[in-house]
Amino acid sequence: MINKSQLQVEAINHGTVIDHIPAGQGIKILQLFGLIKNKERITVGLNLPSVALGSKDIIKVENTWLSAEQANQLALFAPDATVNLIEDFEVGEKLQLQLPEQVEGVFSCPNSNCISHNEQVSSKFKVRAVKRQVRFRCNYCEKSFHQDFMTF
Ligand SMILES: [Zn+2]
Structure with a gap:
């Protein structure tokens, strides 16, 4: 079988x-x-x-x-x-998977007005998990984004 x-x-x-x-x-x-x-x-x-x-x-x-x-x-x-x-x-x-506390230089900020797009800086997001979903908070514009909106 x-x-x-x-x-x-x-x-x-x-x-x-x-x-x-x-x-x-x-x-x-x-x-x-x-x-x-x-x-x-x-x-x-x-x-x-x-x-x-x-x-x-x-x-x-x-x-x-x-x-x-x-x-x-x-x-x-x-x-x-x-x-x-x-x-x-x-x-x-x-x-074993461990959610990192922050990610740097991987994603670009979904907020098109974010200064990270104009300056020569690498993107930086604080990461937290909310009910099996992951949220990203941008260090520059301080907006928070759901994982589905993150792009590379
Ligand atoms: Zn941003």
């Missing part, structure tokens, strides 16, 4: 599996880490059925290991994601 849920995305030999990403966030995560730019094979599953989330995205990147810092950035979009580092088809290590 073959387990159907295991066949949703095929297994990888070496690399990183990011699972339990809320549906719709998978594409953002690919952008965040510039994963598409590297030449490794990436398997992406979008809107897969999930008992816990309703639907979820999953990303498998071959021959690439996320760092602890990247895992924390991942928490910005997928606080409950699981990150498994795979070696020889087995889970070698599970990375």
